[in-house]
Amino acid sequence: MGQLKEPHKTKNWEIFLYTFNTVSSNGALMLMGYYMFFTQNVLGLAASVVGIIATLMRVWDGVTDPIIGLVIDKTRTRFGKFRPFIAASFFLMSIPMVLLFNTPEEWGIGTKYAYTAVLYAVYIIGYTFQTVSTRAAQAILTKDPKQRPMFAQFQMITNGVSGAVLPLVMTTIMAPRYEQKMLDPQLWKDIVWVYVAVMGVSTILAIIGIRRCDVPENFGSLAQQKVSLKDTWHVLKGNRAIQMLVVAASTDKLASLMMGSVSVYIFANLLLNNALSGTYGMIRMIPSMLLSVFLINFARKYGLKKPFVCFTWASMILLIVMLVVGARPETTVLFLVVWALQQCLTSSITGMVNPMIADCADYETYRSGKFVPGIMGTIFTFVDKCISAFGSMLVGFALTIAGVGSQKLPTDTWISDKFYWTIMLIFCVPLILGHVATLIAMHFYPLTEEKMVEVQAALKERHAKEAEQTPAK
Numbered sequence: 001m002g003q004l005k006e007p008h009k010t011k012n013w014e015i016f017l018y019t020f021n022t023v024s025s026n027g028a029l030m031l032m033g034y035y036m037f038f039t040q041n042v043l044g045l046a047a048s049v050v051g052i053i054a055t056l057m058r059v060w061d062g063v064t065d066p067i068i069g070l071v072i073d074k075t076r077t078r079f080g081k082f083r084p085f086i087a088a089s090f091f092l093m094s095i096p097m098v099l100l101f102n103t104p105e106e107w108g109i110g111t112k113y114a115y116t117a118v119l120y121a122v123y124i125i126g127y128t129f130q131t132v133s134t135r136a137a138q139a140i141l142t143k144d145p146k147q148r149p150m151f152a153q154f155q156m157i158t159n160g161v162s163g164a165v166l167p168l169v170m171t172t173i174m175a176p177r178y179e180q181k182m183l184d185p186q187l188w189k190d191i192v193w194v195y196v197a198v199m200g201v202s203t204i205l206a207i208i209g210i211r212r213c214d215v216p217e218n219f220g221s222l223a224q225q226k227v228s229l230k231d232t233w234h235v236l237k238g239n240r241a242i243q244m245l246v247v248a249a250s251t252d253k254l255a256s257l258m259m260g261s262v263s264v265y266i267f268a269n270l271l272l273n274n275a276l277s278g279t280y281g282m283i284r285m286i287p288s289m290l291l292s293v294f295l296i297n298f299a300r301k302y303g304l305k306k307p308f309v310c311f312t313w314a315s316m317i318l319l320i321v322m323l324v325v326g327a328r329p330e331t332t333v334l335f336l337v338v339w340a341l342q343q344c345l346t347s348s349i350t351g352m353v354n355p356m357i358a359d360c361a362d363y364e365t366y367r368s369g370k371f372v373p374g375i376m377g378t379i380f381t382f383v384d385k386c387i388s389a390f391g392s393m394l395v396g397f398a399l400t401i402a403g404v405g406s407q408k409l410p411t412d413t414w415i416s417d418k419f420y421w422t423i424m425l426i427f428c429v430p431l432i433l434g435h436v437a438t439l440i441a442m443h444f445y446p447l448t449e450e451k452m453v454e455v456q457a458a459l460k461e462r463h464a465k466e467a468e469q470t471p472a473k
Contacts, residue, residue: 017209051396069378080214092126135377138358172278255430303449
């Protein structure tokens with residue numbers, strides 16, 4: 001071995017570019033969030049059956065996560081540890097997406113079920129590659145606790161812009177040009193290429209951003225230890241920080257997926273203005289960016305735990321207000337203003353999870369002496385996906401109970417009071433309960449600002465001792 005080197009100082013623009021990895025994965029997730037809407041209203045499949053398929057696929061994907069994390073921890077190529085997985089994820093997501101949204105309408109119902117299920121399974125493996133890479137690579141992107149929250153700030157900006165522009169392009173610019181609007185098969189055949197193009201550019205930018213960090217000498221000697229599936233159990237059993245973070249984030253994720261699955265109905269069948277969806281996204285982008293500036297200053301000053309808790313409390317209060325105000329044409333402005341504020345807080349909470357996983361990875365190295373960012377990331381995604389997988393199934397059953405599980409629902413049309421309350425309860429209540437679980441979990445989360453200072457100081461001292469004991473070539 002050569003002389004160990006102190007990990008390089010990451011430049012802010014590198015952190016900024018690496019957030020585009022989440023732009024790619026979130027772009028795919030955004031379009032695939034219409035999976036139930038598309039299969040029910042365009043392909044004519046039953047919502048309850050599609051919900052079960054989506055649930056089974058996500059559970060299966062969660063089971064594969066520990067294996068993917070282990071492979072990442074063992075990977076050391078000339079192209080780095082993470083870049084090969086980032087590149088592969090683009091193709092594993094984009095190709096199934098293109099094929100799925102081009103499903104021939106003339107096929108039989110059984111064929112459509114099987115075809116879309118297989119494509120969904122392949123897509124979700126690619127999605128795992130990318131999300132695990134995003135989370136695991138936080139451990140090498142920067143070791144500076146004051147710099148890590150910047151990923152959350154930049155992520156809010158990049159994802160805020162893409163999250164506003166892409167729905168605007170689909171619902172406000174493109175959909176009105178098609179004869180059947182959102183129900184027109186050709187719309188989906190065209191819009192998928194817009195998403196794939198954004199994903200491709202974002203993947204390239206992310207690879208550029210992490211290129212200087214994703215090198216063997218930056219992993220240190222700890223990265224060369226032997227790791228096995230047993231380490232997954234040891235980490236999950238002994239690392240209280242990742243235990244509590246998993247509980248907090250996975251319960252919120254389940255609720256957020258349910259919320260996202262029915263958001264299309266908020267505009268189309270409650271507010272009765274489907275085209276407003278894209279405009280709303282653009283308007284929301286500005287306060288999201290302003291809040292991100294506040295977030296970074298708050299998090300850099302007080303660490304990640306305290307802002308995480310504060311934003312969760314605020315989001316929960318706004319969700320209760322939304323449920324009381326209601327989503328009706330006469331309350332459109334007030335409802336959307338409150339929703340915009342709530343989404344800003346939710347995106348702040350979500351953006352802080354990845355840097356917190358990096359803190360958990362450092363805590364594991366501090367606690368056990370093992371550097372296992374891949375396993376750390378996949379422990380999180382395994383539990384997260386297994387729990388959140390039930391979101392699609394629950395939404396499918398709820399729509400069936402509301403009497404619309406097998407119907408094509410026209411846009412800008414009132415369905416019924418029963419349908420209204422079904423959507424509103426799915427939209428607000430699960431996330432309120434998820435926030436309650438988050439607040440309880442954060443009470444037991446050990447990585448305060450003071451604790452992370454202790455952890456980083458101990459790791460730096462350990463690194464210096466290894467450098468002294470390792471002979472140069």
